[in-house]
Amino acid sequence: MFKKIALSAIMATGLMASSMSSVTPDEAIKLLQDGNKRFLESKPVHTNATLERIKETAKGQKPFVTINACSDSRVPVEILFDRGFGDIFTIRTAGNVSDTDQVATIEYGTEHLGTGLVVIMGHTSCGAVTAVASGAHVEGNIPKLIDNIIPAVEKVKAKYENHSHDKWIGEAIEENVWQSYEDLLSKSGIVKHLVKDGKVKIVGALYNIDNGEVSFLGEHPNLKKLLEH
Numbered sequence: 132m133f134k135k136i137a138l139s140a141i142m143a144t145g146l147m148a149s150s151m152s153s154v155t156p157d158e159a160i161k162l163l164q165d166g167n168k169r170f171l172e173s174k175p176v177h178t179n180a181t182l183e184r185i186k187e188t189a190k191g192q193k194p195f196v197t198i199n200a201c202s203d204s205r206v207p208v209e210i211l212f213d214r215g216f217g218d219i220f221t222i223r224t225a226g227n228v229s230d231t232d233q234v235a236t237i238e239y240g241t242e243h244l245g246t247g248l249v250v251i252m253g254h255t256s257c258g259a260v261t262a263v264a265s266g267a268h269v270e271g272n273i274p275k276l277i278d279n280i281i282p283a284v285e286k287v288k289a290k291y292e293n294h295s296h297d298k299w300i301g302e303a304i305e306e307n308v309w310q311s312y313e314d315l316l317s318k319s320g321i322v323k324h325l326v327k328d329g330k331v332k333i334v335g336a337l338y339n340i341d342n343g344e345v346s347f348l349g350e351h352p353n354l355k356k357l358l359e360h
């Protein structure tokens with residue numbers, strides 16, 4: 132009896148390594164796109180947002196996607212994809228960075244919970260990227276966070292010498308999505324192997340805070356090279 136309870140407790144918290152989700156990465160993208168479309172057309176059906184779903188998922192979670200997004204209050208992931216409980220394994224940190232804790236969480240979402248799709252999602256008017264681009268003074272622990280964003284901003288800034296960041300901030304935000312994608316792969320042998328084995332697909336995405344639309348950017352343009360080492 133005790134054994135049975137202990138095992139179910141482990142499974143409920145998702146600590147046991149499990150097989151990959153039955154939802155393929157491409158099917159997962161379609162679920163997200165369909166949900167965003169319903170949201171944009173003001174026809175959300177509030178998928179899996181019922182008390183029955185809460186009771187069902189209390190027994191264990193099987194999300195179909197891991198999303199690394201920004202903490203910005205204008206980016207409520209479940210709402211903009213019209214999804215509910217147990218659907219999306221979410222990480223939200225300012226600037227959607229992939230530092231140690233975010234990478235560890237993505238490893239958990241993929242290897243343990245079996246999500247076959249990882250989305251790194253930036254958004255327009257991101258304050259974290261803008262702070263770096265404008266050279267804002269930051270203190271406390273924030274410098275350690277924006278360290279992750281600086282390489283992307285420097286790369287784009289170098290292309291636009293003598294232009295204020297207003298001109299290139301959009302490009303820097305997109306570059307920061309790719310930076311986070313690269314950081315994830317360089318910091319996680321686990322995720323890299325899952326991608327190499329074809330078990331996990333990582334895509335970039337951009338959320339437009341002006342109109343609620345999510346654009347999927349596909350896989351990293353240099354993915355092959357990123358997987359080499």
Ligand SMILES: [Zn+2]
Pocket residue numbers: 201202203225226227254256257258259260
């Ligand atoms: Zn942001």
